[in-house]
Each structure stands twice: as C-alpha cells, then as structure tokens.
Amino acid sequence: MRILIAEDDFTSRNILTAILKKWGYDPLTTVDGNAAWDALQQPDAPKLVLLDWNMPGMEGLEVCRRLREIDSPSPSYVILLTGRGEKGDIVQGLEAGANDYISKPYDKEELQARIGVGKRMLELQCSLLEARDALAHQATHDPLTGILNRRAILDRLNKELLRVSREDGRLSVGICDLDHFKKVNDTYGHQVGDEVLVAFTQCIQAHLREYDSVGRYGGEEFLIIVAGSEGQIQEGIYERLVTEVADTEIKTKAGPISITVSIGVAPGTGQSAIDALLAAADAALYQAKAEGRNRVAYAIQQ
Numbered sequence: 001m002r003i004l005i006a007e008d009d010f011t012s013r014n015i016l017t018a019i020l021k022k023w024g025y026d027p028l029t030t031v032d033g034n035a036a037w038d039a040l041q042q043p044d045a046p047k048l049v050l051l052d053w054n055m056p057g058m059e060g061l062e063v064c065r066r067l068r069e070i071d072s073p074s075p076s077y078v079i080l081l082t083g084r085g086e087k088g089d090i091v092q093g094l095e096a097g098a099n100d101y102i103s104k105p106y107d108k109e110e111l112q113a114r115i116g117v118g119k120r121m122l123e124l125q126c127s128l129l130e131a132r133d134a135l136a137h138q139a140t141h142d143p144l145t146g147i148l149n150r151r152a153i154l155d156r157l158n159k160e161l162l163r164v165s166r167e168d169g170r171l172s173v174g175i176c177d178l179d180h181f182k183k184v185n186d187t188y189g190h191q192v193g194d195e196v197l198v199a200f201t202q203c204i205q206a207h208l209r210e211y212d213s214v215g216r217y218g219g220e221e222f223l224i225i226v227a228g229s230e231g232q233i234q235e236g237i238y239e240r241l242v243t244e245v246a247d248t249e250i251k252t253k254a255g256p257i258s259i260t261v262s263i264g265v266a267p268g269t270g271q272s273a274i275d276a277l278l279a280a281a282d283a284a285l286y287q288a289k290a291e292g293r294n295r296v297a298y299a300i301q302q
C-alpha cells in the first residue's frame with residue numbers, strides 16, 4: 001500500500017521512509033505542504049497520508065482542511081505526525097480533518113498499529129464503494145443482457161431530451177420488437193429464447209455509436225435512442241440493424257436460429273414530450289408489423 005509522507009525535516013523523513021518500507025509499505029515522500037498538496041491532487045494519489053504540522057509553504061493543518069473540502073467518495077486517511085503535543089493541538093488537528101494524531105517522538109509499534117487502523121479503514125471504504133457500485137449497476141441494468149433496464153433507459157431518454165433541448169438538436173427513439181419471438185420460446189424453450197435475446201442485444205450494440213443508447217424495454221422489446229442532427233444518418237442505423245439481424249444466424253444450443261426484427265421509429269426534438277414520443281414509436285412499430293414485419297416504420301416528428 002502506498003503512503004504519502006509530508007515531512008520537511010530531512011532526518012525524520014528518511015527514518016520514516018525506511019521504517020515504512022521495512023513494514024512493507026510503498027512510501028511517496030514530499031518535503032513540504034505545497035508539494036504534499038500537489039501530490040494529493042494527482043488521480044492516483046496515495047490514500048493514506050502521514051502529515052507533519054509545521055512545514056514551510058503550506059502547514060499540515062491547511063493540507064488537512066483542503067482535503068476535507070473535497071467532496072470525494074473515497075477520502076484520504078490522514079495521520080498528523082507532529083512535534084506539537086498539547087491537548088489543544090490535538091483537538092485542533094482532529095477538527096481540521098485529521099483522522100488520527102501522533103505526537104513526536106513517536107513509538108514505532110504504536111505508529112505501525114495506527115497505520116494498520118488507517119489501512120483497515122481504507123479497505124473497508126473501498127469495499128463499501130464496490131458494493132454501492134454493484135448495487136447501482138444491478139438497479140439500472142437488465143440481468144440477462146447486461147444493457148440498461150426499462151427504468152434506466154427511460155431515465156436516459158429524459159436526460160437526452162433535456163440535452164437536445166439545450167443544444168437545439170434532434171434525436172429519435174426506436175422501439176424494436178423481435179418478430180414471432182413467442183414461437184422461439186415455444187419451439188426451443190426459454191433458455192434458447194434467452195440466447196437469442198442476448199445475441200440480438202449484441203447485434204444492436206455493434207450498430208450503435210458511442211453516444212446512442214439501448215435498453216430492454218420489455219420481454220423482447222428494446223428501446224434505442226439515437227442522438228444526432230442529421231435525420232438521414234439516424235434513419236440508416238435502423239435499416240442496417242434490421243438487415244443485419246435478418247442476415248445473421250444466431251448460434252444456440254438448439255442449433256442456428258434466424259430471427260427478424262420490426263422497428264418503430266419516432267423522431268423528436270427538445271420540445272418533444274416523452275410520452276408522445278414513445279406512443280408514436282409504438283404506433284410506428286404496429287405499422288411495421290402490419291406491413292409484414294422485418295422492417296422499419298417511421299412516425300412523423302413529435
């Protein structure tokens with residue numbers, strides 16, 4: 001584990017560096033408060049900090065205060081290691097945002113134990129963040145296909161509408177429905193049906209650009225949001241997707257399966273209402289189905 005040392009005294013710094021190395025840590029040394037603050041601004045800065053109080057440039061206490069002003073999901077763990085040992089100093093140090101306070105001269109075993117506490121706290125913080133991120137991912141993604149779920153894609157659509165409204169841009173939404181998908185499930189079983197859904201999702205993702213989005217809207221329904229200013233560029237995406245799906249055999253454990261998709265597309269602007277846009281795309285999808293499936297149908301701009 002990396003530890004940032006901020007200590008202006010040459011001898012103290014060298015001793016501290018040597019013992020941290022001996023304990024298996026990877027120390028990064030800085031010689032004053034300004035250098036420490038600069039090092040802490042780096043994206044891969046050490047999370048555990050051993051900070052002297054009295055240093056030229058910026059004092060350790062000021063480094064602490066500045067660190068605490070940053071709204072970070074993973075704040076640093078700061079141990080003030082200082083010659084100032086009065087009770088008032090300790091209170092002031094902790095109030096400035098230090099997690100711990102050790103007076104010099106320090107006892108090596110105590111320092112090692114207190115660094116160990118910091119390490120445990122940081123590891124706990126890290127695992128909590130991972131758990132939080134995993135939960136956030138679960139709440140917004142479809143477990144089968146890994147793409148956004150219904151709630152998340154509608155949320156994205158709301159945000160995209162706000163964005164195009166600000167930028168005076170355009171977007172389109174496409175509701176994709178796999179043709180006769182029930183027949184796949186009835187003939188081969190739901191596991192094979194799931195394989196088809198996953199393969200179809202991969203096909204959509206390969207066709208979208210980085211700033212387009214896709215989510216699972218319902219069982220075999222998918223919602224695509226295509227951003228852009230040129231209507232023709234947007235429209236080409238849906239046609240290519242329909243053709244690609246029809247031309248690609250999906251390898252499943254029941255053997256290769258061919259499917260087709262129908263897409264209803266509604267173009268919109270920042271003035272479009274989300275419900276009207278979705279209803280128009282849905283009506284266009286109905287039209288694509290009625291016209292024989294395996295095709296794209298367009299609504300007029302909402």
Ligand SMILES: [Mg+2]
Binds near residue numbers: 008009053054
């Ligand atoms: Mg000093």
